[in-house]
Amino acid sequence: MTELAAIPDTCSDCPIRHRAVCAKCEGNELEQLEAIKYYKSFEAGQTVIWSGDEMEFVASVVTGIATLSQTMEDGRTQMVGLLLPSDFLGRPGRPVASYDVTATTDLVMCCFRRKPFEQMMFATPHIGQRLLEMTLDELDAAREWMLLLGRKTAREKIASLLSIIMRRDASLMLSAAQGPLKFDLPLTREAMADYLGLTLETVSRQISALRRDGVIVLEGKRRIIVPDFDRLLEETGDDGDGGVPV
Amino acid sequence: MTELAAIPDTCSDCPIRHRAVCAKCEGNELEQLEAIKYYKSFEAGQTVIWSGDEMEFVASVVTGIATLSQTMEDGRTQMVGLLLPSDFLGRPGRPVASYDVTATTDLVMCCFRRKPFEQMMFATPHIGQRLLEMTLDELDAAREWMLLLGRKTAREKIASLLSIIMRRDASLMLSAAQGPLKFDLPLTREAMADYLGLTLETVSRQISALRRDGVIVLEGKRRIIVPDFDRLLEETGDDGDGGVPV
DNA sequence: CCGGGTCATTGATCGAGATCAATCGCCCGG
DNA sequence: CCGGGCGATTGATCTCGATCAATGACCCGG
Numbered sequence: 001m002t003e004l005a006a007i008p009d010t011c012s013d014c015p016i017r018h019r020a021v022c023a024k025c026e027g028n029e030l031e032q033l034e035a036i037k038y039y040k041s042f043e044a045g046q047t048v049i050w051s052g053d054e055m056e057f058v059a060s061v062v063t064g065i066a067t068l069s070q071t072m073e074d075g076r077t078q079m080v081g082l083l084l085p086s087d088f089l090g091r092p093g094r095p096v097a098s099y100d101v102t103a104t105t106d107l108v109m110c111c112f113r114r115k116p117f118e119q120m121m122f123a124t125p126h127i128g129q130r131l132l133e134m135t136l137d138e139l140d141a142a143r144e145w146m147l148l149l150g151r152k153t154a155r156e157k158i159a160s161l162l163s164i165i166m167r168r169d170a171s172l173m174l175s176a177a178q179g180p181l182k183f184d185l186p187l188t189r190e191a192m193a194d195y196l197g198l199t200l201e202t203v204s205r206q207i208s209a210l211r212r213d214g215v216i217v218l219e220g221k222r223r224i225i226v227p228d229f230d231r232l233l234e235e236t237g238d239d240g241d242g243g244v245p246v
Numbered sequence: 247m248t249e250l251a252a253i254p255d256t257c258s259d260c261p262i263r264h265r266a267v268c269a270k271c272e273g274n275e276l277e278q279l280e281a282i283k284y285y286k287s288f289e290a291g292q293t294v295i296w297s298g299d300e301m302e303f304v305a306s307v308v309t310g311i312a313t314l315s316q317t318m319e320d321g322r323t324q325m326v327g328l329l330l331p332s333d334f335l336g337r338p339g340r341p342v343a344s345y346d347v348t349a350t351t352d353l354v355m356c357c358f359r360r361k362p363f364e365q366m367m368f369a370t371p372h373i374g375q376r377l378l379e380m381t382l383d384e385l386d387a388a389r390e391w392m393l394l395l396g397r398k399t400a401r402e403k404i405a406s407l408l409s410i411i412m413r414r415d416a417s418l419m420l421s422a423a424q425g426p427l428k429f430d431l432p433l434t435r436e437a438m439a440d441y442l443g444l445t446l447e448t449v450s451r452q453i454s455a456l457r458r459d460g461v462i463v464l465e466g467k468r469r470i471i472v473p474d475f476d477r478l479l480e481e482t483g484d485d486g487d488g489g490v491p492v
Numbered sequence: 493c494c495g496g497g498t499c500a501t502t503g504a505t506c507g508a509g510a511t512c513a514a515t516c517g518c519c520c521g522g
Numbered sequence: 523c524c525g526g527g528c529g530a531t532t533g534a535t536c537t538c539g540a541t542c543a544a545t546g547a548c549c550c551g552g
Contacts, residue, residue, distance in 0.1 A: 070390075072484070073485050074483075077397070078396040080389035091382055093379075098389075099389070128371070129374060132377060132378045135381045135385060139384055140344065142388040143314075143316070146324055146395055147326065149392055150395045151318065151322040153538080188499070188500090189501095199539075200500080201500095201539090202538090202540075203500095204501055205539090207500095221500065221547085221548090239318070400508075436529085444509075445509075446529090447509090447510080447530095447531085447532085448509055448510075450530060454531070467518090
């Protein structure tokens with residue numbers, strides 16, 4: 001059993017306060033939300049919910065990473081979403097989960113029982129407005145991802161995934177230092193394969209190839225150093241300014 | 247120049263009145279929308295807007311079909327959205343188009359200038375609520391599509407596309423007759439390839455293979471007859487009840 | 493210090509789909 | 523009736539990534 005991550009006392013202490021579904025709520029609205037929220041923790045590897053299960057809550061990721069994935073009868077699986085801190089889980093109005101949700105790291109979620117949340121959403125336009133923004137962002141990300149799945153080579157897929165992860169967690173911890181960037185891969189090779197529509201062997205081979213070509217440096221299995229971010233971007237196949245604004 | 251499709255006189259005559267972004271609006275709200283709307287028509291093959299262009303309007307598709315697609319510098323392209331009647335084009339709050347939009351058939355759109363629409367959205371919760379529902383549906387569709395792109399075989403991709411098109415246009419014209427279903431493909435082989443992440447040759451070969459195996463019958467190049475819909479569904483690789491509820 | 497488990501790497505081979513190329517069918521205009 | 527253009531089909535070959543298989547690196551518990 002790993003140690004549980006710190007759980008904020010009140011919403012004002014919350015690290016995702018200004019990015020999550022509650023971002024536009026203030027004063028009274030925030031108090032109402034605070035009254036119905038509760039925290040749930042999961043350990044790395046645990047399943048949060050299975051596709052088809054009844055969902056009695058919706059939630060925001062506070063810390064950690066979770067994945068959404070779909071599986072075909074014969075076992076082929078494709079990841080269809082990556083939930084980072086502040087991302088929202090669940091669909092108001094839908095009582096049943098559409099995807100398998102798995103914690104890939106230790107995970108803390110801020111949960112709201114579904115029914116009260118839906119009622120509040122009806123009464124409080126700020127929640128629905130914020131959820132719409134977030135959903136539109138996710139749709140853009142999904143479309144970027146479709147280009148990756150449909151048209152990119154294995155090497156480009158790996159480079160793209162690395163740059164996506166770097167960008168997203170840079171935007172969370174307003175990364176100070178310039179120069180060689182360094183970060184931990186929060187995913188196993190298998191999870192990366194499920195994300196990219198590849199096999200884990202191909203993922204491993206392409207990471208080795210990028211290492212051989214000096215695009216990345218490995219420190220152990222999971223820690224990645226990128227000496228030249230622009231060089232990595234060239235490998236993604238995207239045009240310079242590229243895509244998703246976080 | 248082909249003949250222009252019929253354009254409804256008023257919103258109450260409009261064929262997409264109860265499915266589009268205006269679905270929840272009544273009385274006064276509907277009048278306001280009606281006051282700022284205007285129609286635009288495009289011929290099959292025309293580009294509606296280029297990625298990166300300024301968008302001065304958002305719009306609903308009234309009749310016809312349009313596609314959203316992304317292109318890489320070297321010319322590889324991936325379709326990322328298919329807009330059928332009642333679907334919404336544009337993102338409130340974003341002044342610039344993110345995708346290339348092309349009319350694949352003659353197309354009529356009901357447009358709203360972006361700024362007034364955004365103001366109305368702020369004042370009228372029903373519009374934002376409906377847009378949220380529609381966006382969540384699109385996100386689900388995009389995720390289904392990601393499974394297709396990442397994990398399905400070429401044959402499964404073709405079968406899936408056929409069943410998606412059949413389902414979606416059956417839901418529009420509440421198809422009366424049972425028995426052998428018949429419909430027109432609204433896409434060229436090349437557009438199908440862009441949708442499915444394949445080459446047009448592979449699309450052609452797989453369609454021929456499905457024909458040889460008796461799953462479909464062709465009437466000319468574009469008209470498809472499906473003698474046994476369940477047989478087609480088996481070929482998609484999805485489990486029976488399968489996925490997107492329209 | 494050893495043995496088992498998990499995750500990752502690397503090698504050998506295979507095959508689905510891409511690529512290159514020729515041909516066909518159909519429509520339309522001269 | 524002919525010729526050109528466009529979309530679609532079909533064939534031959536190649537290649538990237540999948541598959542099958544062995545080995546390696548690391549961690550933890552006994």
